[in-house]
Amino acid sequence: MEKVFASVITIGDELLIGQVIDTNSAWIAQELNKTGILVKHRVAVGDVWEDIWQALDEESKRASLVIITGGLGPTADDITKPLLCKYFDGKMIVHQPTLDYITHLFEKVLKRPMIERNAKQAEVPDTCTVLKNERGTAPGMLFQKNGTVFVSLPGVPHEMKWLMTNRFLPMVPELFKTGFVVHRTLLTAGVGESFLAEQIKDIEEALPAHIKLAYLPNYGMVRLRLSAFGFDKESLEKEVDHHFGLLKERTKENLVIGEDLSLEQVVGKLLKEKGKTLATAESCTGGYIAHLLTSHPGSSAYFTGSVVSYDNKIKQKILQVPDSVLNTVGAVSEETVLQMARSVQQIMDTDYSIAVSGIMGPDGGTDQKPVGMVWIAVTSRTHAEAKIFNFRFDRRRNIELTASHALNLLRIFINENR
Amino acid sequence: MEKVFASVITIGDELLIGQVIDTNSAWIAQELNKTGILVKHRVAVGDVWEDIWQALDEESKRASLVIITGGLGPTADDITKPLLCKYFDGKMIVHQPTLDYITHLFEKVLKRPMIERNAKQAEVPDTCTVLKNERGTAPGMLFQKNGTVFVSLPGVPHEMKWLMTNRFLPMVPELFKTGFVVHRTLLTAGVGESFLAEQIKDIEEALPAHIKLAYLPNYGMVRLRLSAFGFDKESLEKEVDHHFGLLKERTKENLVIGEDLSLEQVVGKLLKEKGKTLATAESCTGGYIAHLLTSHPGSSAYFTGSVVSYDNKIKQKILQVPDSVLNTVGAVSEETVLQMARSVQQIMDTDYSIAVSGIMGPDGGTDQKPVGMVWIAVTSRTHAEAKIFNFRFDRRRNIELTASHALNLLRIFINENR
Numbered sequence: 087m088e089k090v091f092a093s094v095i096t097i098g099d100e101l102l103i104g105q106v107i108d109t110n111s112a113w114i115a116q117e118l119n120k121t122g123i124l125v126k127h128r129v130a131v132g133d134v135w136e137d138i139w140q141a142l143d144e145e146s147k148r149a150s151l152v153i154i155t156g157g158l159g160p161t162a163d164d165i166t167k168p169l170l171c172k173y174f175d176g177k178m179i180v181h182q183p184t185l186d187y188i189t190h191l192f193e194k195v196l197k198r199p200m201i202e203r204n205a206k207q208a209e210v211p212d213t214c215t216v217l218k219n220e221r222g223t224a225p226g227m228l229f230q231k232n233g234t235v236f237v238s239l240p241g242v243p244h245e246m247k248w249l250m251t252n253r254f255l256p257m258v259p260e261l262f263k264t265g266f267v268v269h270r271t272l273l274t275a276g277v278g279e280s281f282l283a284e285q286i287k288d289i290e291e292a293l294p295a296h297i298k299l300a301y302l303p304n305y306g307m308v309r310l311r312l313s314a315f316g317f318d319k320e321s322l323e324k325e326v327d328h329h330f331g332l333l334k335e336r337t338k339e340n341l342v343i344g345e346d347l348s349l350e351q352v353v354g355k356l357l358k359e360k361g362k363t364l365a366t367a368e369s370c371t372g373g374y375i376a377h378l379l380t381s382h383p384g385s386s387a388y389f390t391g392s393v394v395s396y397d398n399k400i401k402q403k404i405l406q407v408p409d410s411v412l413n414t415v416g417a418v419s420e421e422t423v424l425q426m427a428r429s430v431q432q433i434m435d436t437d438y439s440i441a442v443s444g445i446m447g448p449d450g451g452t453d454q455k456p457v458g459m460v461w462i463a464v465t466s467r468t469h470a471e472a473k474i475f476n477f478r479f480d481r482r483r484n485i486e487l488t489a490s491h492a493l494n495l496l497r498i499f500i501n502e503n504r
Numbered sequence: 505m506e507k508v509f510a511s512v513i514t515i516g517d518e519l520l521i522g523q524v525i526d527t528n529s530a531w532i533a534q535e536l537n538k539t540g541i542l543v544k545h546r547v548a549v550g551d552v553w554e555d556i557w558q559a560l561d562e563e564s565k566r567a568s569l570v571i572i573t574g575g576l577g578p579t580a581d582d583i584t585k586p587l588l589c590k591y592f593d594g595k596m597i598v599h600q601p602t603l604d605y606i607t608h609l610f611e612k613v614l615k616r617p618m619i620e621r622n623a624k625q626a627e628v629p630d631t632c633t634v635l636k637n638e639r640g641t642a643p644g645m646l647f648q649k650n651g652t653v654f655v656s657l658p659g660v661p662h663e664m665k666w667l668m669t670n671r672f673l674p675m676v677p678e679l680f681k682t683g684f685v686v687h688r689t690l691l692t693a694g695v696g697e698s699f700l701a702e703q704i705k706d707i708e709e710a711l712p713a714h715i716k717l718a719y720l721p722n723y724g725m726v727r728l729r730l731s732a733f734g735f736d737k738e739s740l741e742k743e744v745d746h747h748f749g750l751l752k753e754r755t756k757e758n759l760v761i762g763e764d765l766s767l768e769q770v771v772g773k774l775l776k777e778k779g780k781t782l783a784t785a786e787s788c789t790g791g792y793i794a795h796l797l798t799s800h801p802g803s804s805a806y807f808t809g810s811v812v813s814y815d816n817k818i819k820q821k822i823l824q825v826p827d828s829v830l831n832t833v834g835a836v837s838e839e840t841v842l843q844m845a846r847s848v849q850q851i852m853d854t855d856y857s858i859a860v861s862g863i864m865g866p867d868g869g870t871d872q873k874p875v876g877m878v879w880i881a882v883t884s885r886t887h888a889e890a891k892i893f894n895f896r897f898d899r900r901r902n903i904e905l906t907a908s909h910a911l912n913l914l915r916i917f918i919n920e921n922r
Binding site: 098099100101102103104105106107108109111112113114115116117119124125126127128129130131132133137144159160161162163196198201203204242243244247269271278279280281283284290298299300301302303309311313346366368371372373374375376377379380381383384385386389390391392393394395396397399400403404433434435447448449479480481482483485 | 516518519520522523524525526527529532535537542543544547548549550551555562577579580581614616619621622660661662665687689696699701702708720721727731784786789790791797798801802804807809810811813817818821851852853866867897898899901
């Protein structure tokens with residue numbers, strides 16, 4: 087057994103001019119990691135013949151697995167398939183099962199006439215193993231050359247994921263003899279990266295060479311991740327768990343959870359365990375907190391809903407914030423968020439509520455209430471708390487920071503049995 | 505003047521194991537593009553000395569500008585700065601303005617004791633030009649070697665963006681003599697990529713070599729983008745506009761807008777122009793449509809708010825969906841979404857409303873109502889319409905598809921003056 091390294095090549099001009107954010111690479115890396123394959127290098131190139139060719143040459147020297155995504159569409163800017171045909175000394179042949187599938191797709195599902203361009207999608211180089219695509223018209227292709235495995239997949243995320251999961255990943259044990267990768271992640275809140283590093287310095291320095299520690303700061307929180315590689319899974323896990331235990335013990339004052347979960351998942355887990363429910367009243371976050379909570383399956387067990395009161399009239403009408411409050415201290419105030427939180431909790435009959443009101447920018451700030459100023463309230467059936475924050479970043483980051491601080495405030499509130 | 509090519513190197517193990525999605529690269533590419541610099545290549549490497557060194561060697565051969573992000577933190581996994589010091593034959597010196605800023609930051613803003621590790625952030629190789637960071641403790645650094653410019657920036661997105669915008673981009677005209685890049689993008693809905701390609705085949709074939717056409721399919725919509733490079737800005741724009749006009753004319757039946765806008769921006773623009781308002785009642789999307797609308801500045805002019813009725817009790821209590829409807833045809837039905845839409849429009853007193861109810865998965869599907877089945881309603885003060893969709897993908901994609909189809913339904917509804 088040996089370490090198996092992979093490279094990921096993503097193809098498409100849209101990646102290089104920044105029109106599209108590459109989410110495929112992260113997903114591919116995660117999935118390969120689970121099989122013990124380590125992504126060592128990632129490259130993005132445009133729809134340019136020489137650049138793709140060169141990337142294939144270079145990456146195959148670095149890695150024994152090269153995953154290629156994109157450039158397989160039916161339009162003229164997609165040149166990957168003819169290029170692969172030439173690169174792997176093949177000639178184009180029709181892959182009958184794919185042609186049958188495409189024909190079926192157009193006749194029965196899309197109910198549109200199939201054109202020549204669509205049928206051409208069924209052509210593949212005769213030097214490849216076809217990974218039949220049941221989510222689209224572009225088949226996946228697997229090639230082998232000089233000891234390297236090359237896998238070409240469409241760039242459309244849900245097609246790529248389907249082909250990886252159902253076609254390529256099941257082939258990995260046959261193709262590679264690899265070791266194991268073990269990750270352990272913990273989430274901390276309320277402490278800076280530097281301070282944390284000082285706190286755990288001796289633990290970090292005592293780590294063996296095959297276990298690496300990474301710091302991942304994000305939105306006022308820091309994740310610590312141990313990554314280890316080895317060939318005996320059981321002893322590797324035991325070893326990593328030992329070091330991970332030391333980290334958890336040392337950071338316990340700021341520890342949110344010893345798993346790789348997002349904050350909304352941590353809050354959801356907490357609510358589920360306690361059999362409690364939550365509603366939100368959102369002004370400046372415009373439904374983002376509700377979106378975060380409901381993006382995870384099973385959230386209906388603890389999340390009832392939200393009143394997004396973007397307009398002040400809605401704060402008055404549905405959330406019963408009195409005119410007198412809005413006209414004196416205003417919408418971004420302690421009184422307003424507390425009333426929003428209490429009202430939504432009452433309307434939705436929940437155990438807890440979150441309410442937020444603030445100025446996200448770029449406009450709308452004043453001297454007294456600058457962009458980034460946010461009031462956050464959390465309530466239970468017996469307690470209520472409101473806090474002010476000043477973020478002062480751009481709109482997107484202010485929204486994200488407001489959401490993460492609101493969720494963290496609730497988490498602490500619940501843990502304190504308030 | 506000549507074409508100036510750039511490479512982007514992102515550094516960090518978290519990118520290679522897929523824990524973090526790289527949003528920096530897309531943003532950097534967009535900003536460089538505006539100055540006429542073309543990103544030709546993008547690479548991600550881990551926190552590994554040899555890999556970073558090799559990437560610097562390789563990318564400097566390809567590009568006259570190499571942007572490096574990440575690896576500048578205060579912790580032991582961040583090795584980029586010592587590496588750059590060695591790579592560019594420098595020795596570490598203290599950059600006094602940065603040290604003053606860090607000291608100020610800890611004393612006045614963070615109000616935490618500054619530790620040795622923080623002060624070390626102010627050290628830089630004496631062979632660099634410092635790009636002073638006013639958003640964090642890691643300074644940006646600019647090096648020049650063998651005709652290539654290297655810029656090293658922190659990986660934290662808001663710090664990187666601030667340094668690019670305020671420090672590096674203003675230096676571009678001095679450093680490079682470059683041409684101009686012109687992009688034009690249009691958005692279509694309701695037509696497949698292949699069919700569109702047939703429809704515009706002759707226009708595509710007649711494009712000169714310096715103008716490229718790209719197809720960008722996403723969520724049932726296809727973007728067409730023309731990208732051109734040249735040295736005479738005025739004549740280039742005129743030329744691109746000519747071809748763009750042909751594309752718009754040819755695709756007019758499916759044309760949403762001739763700009764690079766998201767669908768929620770198109771809807772927002774339409775509402776603003778007409779002086780109309782919108783509210784949403786969201787079940788299965790959990791506030792995602794409201795979040796999309798409010799993620800753009802100025803949305804308070806047309807968006808009043810949302811009732812996220814995740815729990816059926818909220819559909820009854822706030823949105824007046826009768827028990828009899830929920831108990832017979834159920835929450836995912838034409839009757840339910842129409843009532844949700846009408847109620848939220850009335851409660852929030854808006855000109856239009858959107859309501860959605862469906863099963864996003866992975867659980868909760870039945871034979872009659874499978875995962876991916878969604879009812880969407882839109883209403884105006886005089887009309888109402890409901891449509892059923894079947895998406896059948898994963899949860900995240902189902903939520904995104906529901907949002908984009910709901911927004912598109914409203915767009916058509918408004919354009920038909922209903």
